[in-house]
Amino acid sequence: MKTKNYVLLLLLTLSVFSFNACSQPNNKKFKINDSIMKKELNAEEKRVILNKGTEAPFIGEYTDNFEEGVYTCKQCGSELYTSSSKFHSGCGWPSFDQEIPGRVKKVLDADGRRTEIVCAKCDGHLGHVFYGEGFTQKDTRHCVNSISMVFIKKEDVKKAETKTEVAIFAGGCFWGVEYYFQNAPGVLKTQVGYIGGHKANPTYKEVCAHTTGHVEAMEVTFDPTKTNYETLAKLFFEIHDPTQLNGQGGDIGEQYLSEIFYTTETQKEIAEKLIQILEKKGYKVATKLREATKFWSAENYHQQYYEKTGGTPYCHSRTIRF
Numbered sequence: 001m002k003t004k005n006y007v008l009l010l011l012l013t014l015s016v017f018s019f020n021a022c023s024q025p026n027n028k029k030f031k032i033n034d035s036i037m038k039k040e041l042n043a044e045e046k047r048v049i050l051n052k053g054t055e056a057p058f059i060g061e062y063t064d065n066f067e068e069g070v071y072t073c074k075q076c077g078s079e080l081y082t083s084s085s086k087f088h089s090g091c092g093w094p095s096f097d098q099e100i101p102g103r104v105k106k107v108l109d110a111d112g113r114r115t116e117i118v119c120a121k122c123d124g125h126l127g128h129v130f131y132g133e134g135f136t137q138k139d140t141r142h143c144v145n146s147i148s149m150v151f152i153k154k155e156d157v158k159k160a161e162t163k164t165e166v167a168i169f170a171g172g173c174f175w176g177v178e179y180y181f182q183n184a185p186g187v188l189k190t191q192v193g194y195i196g197g198h199k200a201n202p203t204y205k206e207v208c209a210h211t212t213g214h215v216e217a218m219e220v221t222f223d224p225t226k227t228n229y230e231t232l233a234k235l236f237f238e239i240h241d242p243t244q245l246n247g248q249g250g251d252i253g254e255q256y257l258s259e260i261f262y263t264t265e266t267q268k269e270i271a272e273k274l275i276q277i278l279e280k281k282g283y284k285v286a287t288k289l290r291e292a293t294k295f296w297s298a299e300n301y302h303q304q305y306y307e308k309t310g311g312t313p314y315c316h317s318r319t320i321r322f
């Protein structure tokens with residue numbers, strides 16, 4: 001009997017809350033901006049985020065979450081609220097007294113009475129905002145559906161902020177190429193290996209026998225906030241001779257050809273631009289551009305070769321060309 005009463009009470013609470021707080025008739029279809037990267041939504045997420053529905057109170061994932069971090073839009077990833085603006089309201093939905101400036105748009109609700117809040121970037125429905133309830137000093141309550149958001153813990157926010165980019169250059173013996181890149185500003189990691197051939201897991205012996213079609217190359221991982229692809233590609237053109245057709249220095253053969261393996265269209269455009277600049281300066285550039293395929297890491301003894309052995313490259317040196 002008691003369980004039955006409880007269920008009845010819960011149902012009553014649900015209906016009252018869903019009418020007075022975040023709910024709205026599902027008659028207004030969401031207009032999407034197709035230029036924004038969006039996550040694919042499941043049926044319940046679509047009901048709330050696209051069709052402006054409301055999740056039931058007290059069941060959302062973040063109602064009682066008070067960990068430090070940031071709440072992002074489930075659909076587009078835009079940061080909406082920080083945990084410092086979250087407070088306990090008892091209403092059954094996550095409550096915030098302030099949005100991250102510019103990230104939340106307020107519009108008159110279809111009911112002509114309440115103020116709806118949507119993600120400013122993708123227009124995804126978040127909930128409603130209420131004023132004058134006296135919960136916090138800001139006297140504002142953003143009543144947000146948990147399902148409209150993804151919470152990212154403080155420590156994970158930091159990790160996500162360090163985005164990296166990868167570039168791949170081939171310009172003769174990979175020991176010498178790596179020597180000039182491993183300490184360049186903004187470079188996080190370098191490794192030497194093989195690319196462009198037709199065999200999985202090629203060995204140095206196979207590549208030297210010219211049976212696999214690979215070239216010796218170096219993969220550089222960099223921090224795009226500290227350097228950029230253009231700077232690194234210019235360095236590449238200056239530490240080897242991009243006009244040599246058949247190899248590099250005394251290293252002759254397909255494994256030593258000058259090639260750029262671009263990982264994005266932007267990298268390709270930058271590389272093309274730099275080649276044009278060099279050609280205008282009179283260089284007959286032999287460097288080929290190819291879309292990057294799988295990069296196979298070389299054997300350990302080839303990695304950071306000169307750092308380990310204390311030597312200097314035998315056929316690479318820096319010549320200013322830009």
Ligand SMILES: [Zn+2]
Pocket residue numbers: 073074075076077078119120121122123124
């Ligand atoms: Zn969004």
